[in-house]
Ligand code: SF4
């Protein structure tokens with residue numbers, strides 16, 4: 001059948017002892033440790049969260065916001081497209097009738113569970129009204145309870161676009 005038998009390596013007594021391999025690995029670790037201690041400024045690693053990233057571009061996806069009309073009412077028309085597109089199923093919308101002339105419906109409640117969210121941006125892409133965006137520039141979100149990670153409509157509408165993001 002043309003089967004090729006590949007010879008197994010590591011059968012010698014030295015290989016089975018593992019100690020030479022461990023010593024070689026530790027020597028490499030120690031070499032880099034000493035080199036980095038001597039030149040901390042030259043480290044490629046960002047000391048997050050003490051040092052925040054400075055290379056954030058418009059393509060970064062942060063915590064969501066619901067965009068607003070000029071009179072501060074929500075652009076969202078409660079069409080459920082974002083919730084349908086969401087792979088994490090972490091968007092909860094409760095619709096109600098709308099009487100301000102913008103559309104027929106609005107979200108009575110709109111919640112996103114950030115603990116479930118995978119920040120894929122599908123909700124933003126699915127929205128036909130540009131009513132949800134992830135350009136707040138909020139990338140570190142801290143909370144003490146699970147409930148604090150569930151953003152409601154009020155919180156989502158209070159979020160603003162980051163000044164670091166360009167207008168489009
Ligand atoms: S970013 Fe992705 S996972 Fe998060 S709410 Fe939007 S669609 Fe769902």
Ligand code: SF4
Pocket residue numbers: 075076077078079080081082083093126127128129130131132
């Ligand atoms: S945010 Fe956009 S996609 Fe989601 S319900 Fe509102 S209008 Fe529809």
